Amino acid sequence: MRGPWLTSVYGLVLLVTLPLVIVTGLLDHLAYGPAYGQAFPYDVGWLRLPAVDWPTRPSWLFRVTQGLHVTLGIMLVPVVLAKLWSVIPKLFDWPPARSVAQVLERLTLLLLVGGILFEIATGLLNMQYAYLFGFDFYTAHYFGAWVFTAALVAHVALKLPRLVTALRSRPVVRELTVGRAGTRPEPPDPDGLVAAAPGDPTMSRRGAIALVGGLSVLLGALTVGQSLDGAWRRTALLLPRGRQPDDGPTGFPVNRSALAAGIDPADTGPAWRLTLRAGDRTRALDRAALLALPQHTARLPIACVEGWSTLQTWTGVRLRDLAALVGAEDVDAARVRSLERAGLFNRATLAANQVLDPDSLLALRVNGVDLTPDHGWPARVIVPALPGVHCTKWVASIEFDRATA
Numbered sequence: 589m590r591g592p593w594l595t596s597v598y599g600l601v602l603l604v605t606l607p608l609v610i611v612t613g614l615l616d617h618l619a620y621g622p623a624y625g626q627a628f629p630y631d632v633g634w635l636r637l638p639a640v641d642w643p644t645r646p647s648w649l650f651r652v653t654q655g656l657h658v659t660l661g662i663m664l665v666p667v668v669l670a671k672l673w674s675v676i677p678k679l680f681d682w683p684p685a686r687s688v689a690q691v692l693e694r695l696t697l698l699l700l701v702g703g704i705l706f707e708i709a710t711g712l713l714n715m716q717y718a719y720l721f722g723f724d725f726y727t728a729h730y731f732g733a734w735v736f737t738a739a740l741v742a743h744v745a746l747k748l749p750r751l752v753t754a755l756r757s758r759p760v761v762r763e764l765t766v767g768r769a770g771t772r773p774e775p776p777d778p779d780g781l782v783a784a785a786p787g788d789p790t791m792s793r794r795g796a797i798a799l800v801g802g803l804s805v806l807l808g809a810l811t812v813g814q815s816l817d818g819a820w821r822r823t824a825l826l827l828p829r830g831r832q833p834d835d836g837p838t839g840f841p842v843n844r845s846a847l848a849a850g851i852d853p854a855d856t857g858p859a860w861r862l863t864l865r866a867g868d869r870t871r872a873l874d875r876a877a878l879l880a881l882p883q884h885t886a887r888l889p890i891a892c893v894e895g896w897s898t899l900q901t902w903t904g905v906r907l908r909d910l911a912a913l914v915g916a917e918d919v920d921a922a923r924v925r926s927l928e929r930a931g932l933f934n935r936a937t938l939a940a941n942q943v944l945d946p947d948s949l950l951a952l953r954v955n956g957v958d959l960t961p962d963h964g965w966p967a968r969v970i971v972p973a974l975p976g977v978h979c980t981k982w983v984a985s986i987e988f989d990r991a992t993a
């Protein structure tokens with residue numbers, strides 16, 4: 589079966605879909621940017637993306653970019669493996685260095701293959717929250733993506749003519765009518781992908797394509813549930829983190845429980861105060877005082893950078909109203925801090941547009957009931973289109989920077 593045509597079919601699928609994975613990945617990095625004051629991701633030096641504030645509209649923006657990135661990325665794993673299998677003779681080309689051109693080509697292959705395997709590994713581990721090696725997966729994934737993308741561009745430039753020739757050599761529609769019995773080797777090719785002495789076919793080419801396509805669809809079907817609400821969520825068998833913990837108004841995924849975050853119930857009881865600060869102005873409000881302020885309700889997603897997302901109805905005080913309480917109508921940024929002491933996500937910086945959106949809330953209630961401890965009681969941030977990781981739970985204080993200060 590192996591040969592330039594089959595390799596080119598897998599290659600074409602990747603050529604069309606990988607740019608979408610790359611672009612959504614870059615957008616996700618922009619949304620979860622180093623600019624926003626969390627432990628992750630690290631500053632990436634000259635690979636920094638242009639400083640634009642992540643928009644708040646449409647509110648499903650990050651849910652879609654992150655969902656596409658993760659779901660497509662998982663679905664492409666069988667295609668990548670099949671493509672690697674189809675070029676196995678190339679990977680073990682011997683002697684390894686015949687000419688400068690060949691050495692350069694092999695170097696791009698090393699970066700290409702190493703790059704995509706690294707991206708798959710860091711992506712999948714991150715989704716399972718397996719922060720195993722004590723380094724920041726997001727930043728590693730980001731650097732790996734640039735290495736891979738550069739190698740991909742070089743590879744496409746080198747191989748595109750060959751891909752076109754190979755695809756023209758056997759019209760896809762005709763090839764799909766050929767069963768196992770009629771399967772013949774492709775003619776010998778300069779890359780040596782076709783076996784010198786092929787055995788009898790054990791499978792047709794259309795069978796190989798159907799197998800890979802079927803696996804891809806199966807993986808997708810076991811993944812998309814984490815981006816859907818209701819009963820669909822239960823189909824996300826591969827991503828247990830994104831599944832429904834239980835039914836009822838607060839039965840949606842929890843990133844970090846109050847227990848895991850070390851939240852002391854004594855700190856979230858009647859003694860809890862929200863501290864607002866802008867310059868030398870300070871206000872402290874308890875939950876009753878917050879509930880006495882104008883309440884606003886918005887239906888907004890939480891979309892976790894690890895892949896799952898969910899749409900819920902949040903009620904609380906507008907962040908811009910809180911800014912106004914300390915005279916920071918002209919807010920430039922807000923620095924939110926949690927009661928949580930040691931966690932990586934115990935603080936976040938919100939840009940001006942993210943504070944000023946009329947749906948940006950310090951939520952006190954969700955789906956008509958009080959927040960539960962795990963969802964951030966007594967108060968948590970929720971901002972349209974903002975990655976879940978910046979929607980700080982168990983908020984202790986918000987400090988507003990003023991534009992004119």
Ligand SMILES: Nc1nc2c(c(=O)[nH]1)N[C@H]1C(S)=C(S)[C@@H](COP(=O)(O)O)O[C@H]1N2
Pocket residue numbers: 840841842843844849890891892893926927928931933934935962963964975976977978979980981982
């Ligand atoms: N203080 C604090 N806030 C936090 C987190 C955290 O670990 N600590 N996790 C964040 C992440 S990564 C996500 S996806 C959302 C999840 O909100 P939920 O647990 O209410 O669904 O909370 C965010 N807020």
Ligand SMILES: [Mo]
Pocket residue numbers: 843891892893894976977
């Ligand atoms: Mo998250």
